[in-house]
Structures are given as structure tokens and as C-alpha cells.
Amino acid sequence: MTRPTLKGRSFTRSSAVLLLSFSALAAYGGVVTSTASASSKPVVVGISLSLSGDFSSTGQAGKLGYELWASQVNAHGGLLGRKVKLIIASDASTPNQAQTNYENFITHDHVTLLAGPYSSLLNLPSAKLANRYHYLFVEGAGNGPAVFGACLPNLVFAGGPASATNAGLVWARYILSLPKSKRPKTAAYPDLNTSFSLGEADAIQKMFQRHGIKTVYHTVYPAETVDLSGVMESVKAADPQMVVSGTQDTDGFAQVKAALDLKFSPKYWFMTNGPENPVQFPATIGKQNVTGFFTTDIWTPTASNPGNPQFVSAYLKKFGGKATTINSTAAETYSVGQAIQFAVKKTHSLTNEKLIRVLHKDSFTTLASGTIHVNKCGEPHGNQNLEEWVNGKIQIVWPKAVSQHAPLIPKPAWKS
Amino acid sequence: MTVFVQALILGGLTGGVYALMTSGLTLSFGTMRVINLAQGIFVVLGSYLSYLFFTDVHIDPILSILITAPAMFVLGFVLQTIFLRPIRYNAHSLSLVMTWVMAIGIEGVLSIIFTTNQRSIVTSYANTSWTFGPFEVPAVRVYAFALSIVILAGLYFLLEFSKFGRAVRATSQRESAAKLLGVNTDRVSAVAFGIGCATAAAAGCLYGLIFIFNPNTQYDLIGRLLAIVVLGGLGSYKGAFIGAMTLGICEALVQSFISPQWSDLPFFLILALVLILRPQGLFGLRERGAA
Numbered sequence: 001m002t003r004p005t006l007k008g009r010s011f012t013r014s015s016a017v018l019l020l021s022f023s024a025l026a027a028y029g030g031v032v033t034s035t036a037s038a039s040s041k042p043v044v045v046g047i048s049l050s051l052s053g054d055f056s057s058t059g060q061a062g063k064l065g066y067e068l069w070a071s072q073v074n075a076h077g078g079l080l081g082r083k084v085k086l087i088i089a090s091d092a093s094t095p096n097q098a099q100t101n102y103e104n105f106i107t108h109d110h111v112t113l114l115a116g117p118y119s120s121l122l123n124l125p126s127a128k129l130a131n132r133y134h135y136l137f138v139e140g141a142g143n144g145p146a147v148f149g150a151c152l153p154n155l156v157f158a159g160g161p162a163s164a165t166n167a168g169l170v171w172a173r174y175i176l177s178l179p180k181s182k183r184p185k186t187a188a189y190p191d192l193n194t195s196f197s198l199g200e201a202d203a204i205q206k207m208f209q210r211h212g213i214k215t216v217y218h219t220v221y222p223a224e225t226v227d228l229s230g231v232m233e234s235v236k237a238a239d240p241q242m243v244v245s246g247t248q249d250t251d252g253f254a255q256v257k258a259a260l261d262l263k264f265s266p267k268y269w270f271m272t273n274g275p276e277n278p279v280q281f282p283a284t285i286g287k288q289n290v291t292g293f294f295t296t297d298i299w300t301p302t303a304s305n306p307g308n309p310q311f312v313s314a315y316l317k318k319f320g321g322k323a324t325t326i327n328s329t330a331a332e333t334y335s336v337g338q339a340i341q342f343a344v345k346k347t348h349s350l351t352n353e354k355l356i357r358v359l360h361k362d363s364f365t366t367l368a369s370g371t372i373h374v375n376k377c378g379e380p381h382g383n384q385n386l387e388e389w390v391n392g393k394i395q396i397v398w399p400k401a402v403s404q405h406a407p408l409i410p411k412p413a414w415k416s
Numbered sequence: 417m418t419v420f421v422q423a424l425i426l427g428g429l430t431g432g433v434y435a436l437m438t439s440g441l442t443l444s445f446g447t448m449r450v451i452n453l454a455q456g457i458f459v460v461l462g463s464y465l466s467y468l469f470f471t472d473v474h475i476d477p478i479l480s481i482l483i484t485a486p487a488m489f490v491l492g493f494v495l496q497t498i499f500l501r502p503i504r505y506n507a508h509s510l511s512l513v514m515t516w517v518m519a520i521g522i523e524g525v526l527s528i529i530f531t532t533n534q535r536s537i538v539t540s541y542a543n544t545s546w547t548f549g550p551f552e553v554p555a556v557r558v559y560a561f562a563l564s565i566v567i568l569a570g571l572y573f574l575l576e577f578s579k580f581g582r583a584v585r586a587t588s589q590r591e592s593a594a595k596l597l598g599v600n601t602d603r604v605s606a607v608a609f610g611i612g613c614a615t616a617a618a619a620g621c622l623y624g625l626i627f628i629f630n631p632n633t634q635y636d637l638i639g640r641l642l643a644i645v646v647l648g649g650l651g652s653y654k655g656a657f658i659g660a661m662t663l664g665i666c667e668a669l670v671q672s673f674i675s676p677q678w679s680d681l682p683f684f685l686i687l688a689l690v691l692i693l694r695p696q697g698l699f700g701l702r703e704r705g706a707a
Binding site: 051052053054056057059060193219220221222224225226227228229230231233234237249250253254257260261262263279280283284285286289414 | 418419422423426427430527531532533534535536538542543545547552554556557626627628630631632633636667668669670671672675676677679680
């Protein structure tokens with residue numbers, strides 16, 4: 001047996017020192033690399049949007065709002081020094097696909113943050129899924145009663161100052177503020193069967209009934225209904241002075257088209273959705289017929305919301321077009337970004353639990369909601385504004401303190 | 417009573433447009449035994465073409481049919497030749513998949529070009545209605561119904577009294593025998609498919625005048641169109657017409673009198689009943705050897 005030589009021992013010792021040195025260097029390099037990776041890695045935000053299907057027009061508008069927000073944040077250094085990167089997947093306006101998208105964002109793409117899709121129908125199941133993984137879920141276009149009824153701890157609504165249940169009450173308050181001689185005495189309620197539209201229309205109906213405005217017709221139709229002439233025929237037969245339509249966009253346009261065919265023009269017509277679409281509403285029903293339609297929203301291109309002129313200017317610079325063609329959904333999704341940005345800046349963190357806590361605790365300001373505070377269920381308790389199509393554009397008409405034009409009533413007759 | 421008659425008027429007029437939409441389905445099944453799942457998107461494509469001619473070139477949409485119908489005839493001829501003819505003999509069962517692929521492809525192209533914004537063809541007469549006592553008769557729906565009847569009548573005469581029509585009927589009845597008699601069945605099938613697309617162009621124009629559409633509208637349409645042709649009997653034009661009128665009237669009456677939630681149910685109940693009692697549909701022919 002040979003004993004190790006001095007030469008052999010030296011070699012072994014040197015190798016050990018070298019090995020240890022390399023290990024130390026590697027460890028240090030790894031830390032450096034990790035740190036460098038963490039600071040250079042983007043903040044990835046996963047968003048499911050309805051780029052096709054029933055909500056596609058608003059889904060497309062929502063995408064522009066998110067993209068504008070991300071580009072502005074990145075132009076100012078990103079979030080905590082990290083660029084924001086959006087991953088957008090289409091959900092075809094279906095809840096199942098929206099859930100699948102968010103599951104993939106979390107488990108496959110390992111996104112940092114999430115942002116919500118369009119409509120209560122998609123937001124509720126998506127937020128539930130995000131809650132299972134303890135992800136913050138800020139959304140700007142899903143304020144139906146079912147959404148807040150679920151009281152999810154991770155949910156924050158940033159797309160307006162009110163839930164759907166309360167949003168339409170501004171219409172009820174306006175009508176009840178009129179002298180009795182000018183108030184309608186009867187009302188019809190043709191409603192789309194979704195949480196949002198039914199929630200808003202039902203709340204208005206209850207308030208009117210309490211104050212003596214009689215319901216002469218009420219029906220609920222499924223989302224697949226293309227031809228609403230039968231519904232509007234029944235509305236016309238009931239001869240209401242006022243129509244309160246619980247609608248989304250497509251069926252809202254279809255209701256008006258059917259009413260035009262039947263030469264039915266009530267004195268007061270409020271829609272929960274449809275008239276706020278500045279391009280498609282006049283395009284589908286004829287721009288000569290838009291005057292006198294009411295809806296609620298907090299945003300118009302010329303509204304005095306904080307940051308609005310800058311938003312409109314940046315939007316037109318990035319996407320072109322005219323201010324009057326900007327869809328309010330873009331402002332809502334932009335506001336989602338603003339809420340996320342506030343939370344990250346306030347906590348100096350990207351940890352979802354911390355962001356959830358601060359958004360439920362503090363007030364924050366966004367384009368679409370103004371300064372709001374949400375409760376533990378993510379629901380804000382402010383008021384929307386009443387809007388009306390007057391002089392060829394949608395304008396805030398009530399309350400008076402923020403109105404851009406006086407309300408025009410009654411609604412004028414159709415122009416052929 | 418007023419509501420009942422008004423519903424009959426509106427439902428019947430709409431049924432005429434559905435009849436025109438289904439004529440293409442009936443033609444393609446009759447000649448090729450192909451259930452054309454792309455018929456819905458062909459109608460939507462027709463709507464978009466008329467919409468373009470109206471908004472960009474300021475041609476009345478009904479007049480634009482003189483341009484869009486021949487254009488879509490060519491499209492249909494080419495699509496059948498490229499996609500359906502190769503699989504006709506070797507993998508006929510794949511034709512269902514192939515037409516669905518065509519539908520998805522065309523929908524995708526339309527979504528890129530036009531986005532998914534809702535559209536409607538709003539002409540000066542789009543909102544005109546004629547008043548007869550307590551009833552309103554929308555002018556657009558009358559024009560649509562009248563044009564549908566004219567086109568369907570033209571199709572009927574073409575198929576019944578022309579040489580081409582005899583070739584189509586021969587191919588429908590027994591392709592192998594028709595071939596033996598010198599009929600170029602491949603060409604007949606391509607021309608028939610083209611005619612089906614051309615009628616879809618006309619139907620699309622009318623649909624765009626009455627309703628709101630975007631590329632996804634094909635999903636609403638194709639289910640209804642298939643149900644209509646199954647009720648009427650695959651390959652029967654008379655059956656397709658009766659089926660379409662039944663759908664239009666049932667929907668309108670139930671929506672007005674019962675509830676819009678149930679407006680589809682009566683039609684499908686009738687469909688189920690007919691299929692139990694007459695599996696070949698109202699006017700379809702039972703095949704020899706069928707159970």
C-alpha cells in the first residue's frame with residue numbers, strides 16, 4: 001500500500017480550496033444573478049379579456065385601457081423599477097374559458113399579478129379562482145350584486161364608485177326629483193338575464209314601486225335572444241310612459257331597433273348598458289335616433305375626473321381616433337391599473353396579500369371611480385352620474401354639480 | 417288579439433329570411449350529402465359585404481346583392497373545389513369537420529378585418545314602418561320577405577325546369593347513375609355549393625338590415641338553420657320553407673305571450689315530435705334500407 005505523497009496532499013488541498021472558492025463564487029454569482037434577475041424580470045400581469053363573443057366590443061376597448069396604463073407605467077420606470085408586461089388571453093365571453101385563463105396564468109405562467117375581465121358573469125368565477133391562490137383581483141367591469149354578494153376577500157372593484165345595485169339609483173333619484181306632474185306614472189322593465197343588468201334594473205324598479213310608479217310590464221330574456229321584437233311588442237302593448245331596460249350592449253341595440261320597427265317611443269328611456277357606447281350605439285340604431293337615451297356612468301371624454309384630460313390625450317396619441325369614440329370600458333380598465341399601481345407604491349411590495357390589505361384599508365383615486373374606499377367585499381359605496389345623449393354626444397346631465405348639460409326630457413319622437 | 421296578429425306578422429316576415437338562409441344548406445346536402453356548417457358564416461360574410469358596399473361605396477344594400485351574390489358564388493365554387501371535392505369519395509365523413517374549419521377560418525378573418533364590434537346596416541328606410549290600423553309592418557322586413565320569396569322561386573324554377581336543375585336532382589337522387597348518364601357530378605356539386613353561397617349573400621344582406629351582427633353571429637345562426645332543415649327534411653326546399661316559417665312564428669308568439677325565456681322551446685318540441693313520428697322530417701324522403 002502506498003502512502004499519499006506530499007505532492008498528492010498538496011494537490012488535494014489545492015483542489016479543495018479551489019473547489020470551495022468556486023462554490024463561494026458560484027453562490028455569490030447566483031445571488032447576484034438572482035438579484036439581477038429579480039430586478040430585470042418584468043412584473044407580469046395576467047388578464048383574461050373577451051376579444052370575441054357577446055362582450056367582444058367592450059373586451060376590445062378594455063384591452064386598450066390596460067395597454068395604455070402599462071405603457072405609461074413603463075415610461076416612468078415600471079412598478080418598483082420593473083417593467084410591466086401584460087399577458088392577455090381571450091375568454092370568448094365565456095366564464096369557463098375565463099377561469100381556465102386565470103388558472104393558466106397562475107399555475108403555468110406564474111404571473112406576478114392579475115387584473116379582471118369584462119362583466120360580472122366572468123369576474124365572479126375568475127375572482128373565486130384567484131382567491132383560492134390568494135391573488136389580488138382588481139377589476140373594473142363587474143359590479144353585479146352576485147359579485148359583491150360572494151364577499152371575496154381578494155376582490156376590489158375599481159371601475160366606478162358604485163355597485164350595479166346602486167349605480168342605476170341615480171336615475172331613480174333624478175326621476176323622483178321631478179315635479180309630480182312631470183314624473184312618469186307607469187314603467188316597463190325588459191331585462192337581460194345577467195347579474196349586472198338584472199341587479200341594476202331590479203333596484204331601480206323597487207325604488208320606483210315604493211314611490212308609486214306602477215310596473216305595467218316586466219320580463220327577463222336569455223342572453224341568446226337575437227330578435228327582441230316580441231318583447232318590445234309586449235312592452236308597447238303595456239303602454240308605459242317610461243322604459244327601464246336592464247341591458248348589455250347587443251341586446252340594448254336590439255331593443256331599440258325593435259322599438260323603431262314598432263314605432264314605439266316612450267317619453268323616458270333608461271338603459272343600464274348600450275347608450276354609453278359612443279360608436280356602436282349611434283351606428284346600430286341611427287345617429288338621428290340617439291337623443292334622449294339615459295344611462296349611468298362616471299366617465300365621459302370631457303368629464304372633470306382627475307387625470308381625465310391627460311388620459312384622453314395619451315389615449316388619442318397611442319391609438320388615434322377621436323375623443324368622442326373612446327369607450328368608457330377603456331377608462332375602467334385603466335383605472336384597474338391605477339389601483340394596482342397605488343397598492344404597489346403604498347406597500348413597496350408585489351406580495352399579493354399585502355396589496356389586498358392596503359386596497360381594502362385605504363382610499364384610493366382612479367380615473368373611473370374618483371376617490372373611493374371599498375368595503376371588505378371589495379364594493380365601493382359612491383354614486384354614479386346620470387348621462388344622456390344630447391346634441392349628438394353622451395354627456396353627464398345629473399346631478400347638477402357635475403353636469404355638462406341640462407337633462408332633456410321627454411325623449412323626442414323617432415326621426416325616420 | 418292585436419299582439420297575436422302583430423307577432424304573426426313579425427314572425428312570418430322573419431321566417432322568410434330564415435328560409436332563404438337555409439336554401440343553401442338544403443342545396444349542399446341535396447347534391448353532396450354535405451351538412452354545411454359554414455352556412456352561418458357565409459350569411460354573416462354576406463352581411464359584411466353589403467355593409468361595406470353601403471358604408472364605403474354608398475350602394476343600397478339590396479342592390480349590392482347583384483355584386484355580392486356572384487362574388488360569393490365564385491367563393492363557394494372555389495371552396496368546394498379546394499376543400500370538399502378531394503374528400504368527397506375517400507373521406508366523406510370529414511366534410512362536416514371541413515366545413516366547420518372553413519367557418520372558423522372565415523370568422524377569424526372577419527374578426528381581424530372588422531373586429532368584433534356590433535354592426536347593422538342602417539339605411540334611410542331601415543326604421544320605416546307602415547301602419548295598418550293597430551299594426552306596424554316594418555318596411556325592411558317586407559322587402560326582405562319579398563326578396564326571399566323571389567330568390568327561392570328563382571331557385572325552384574332553376575332546379576325544376578333547367579338542364580342544370582335536372583343534373584342537380586339526378587346527382588341528389590343517385591350520383592353514380594347520374595355519372596353514367598354523362599353528368600359531371602363534381603362540377604354540379606361545385607356549382608350547387610356556389611349557388612348556396614350566393615343565396616347566403618342575399619340572406620346576409622337582409623339579415624344585416626334587420627338585425628345586429630358581428631363575426632360571432634354565426635353561432636346563433638347555424639343552430640337555427642340546422643334545426644330548420646332537419647324539421648323540414650334534409651334536401652327538401654318546401655320543408656325548409658315550412659320549417660323556417662314555423663321557427664319565426666313560434667318564436668314571436670311565445671316571446672309575446674308566454675316569456676322570452678321559453679321562445680325557443682316550442683320549435684324544438686315540434687322538432688322532437690316530428691322526428692319521433694317522421695325521422696326524415698316533414699318533407700324529407702326516407703332512404704331505402706333505412707330502419
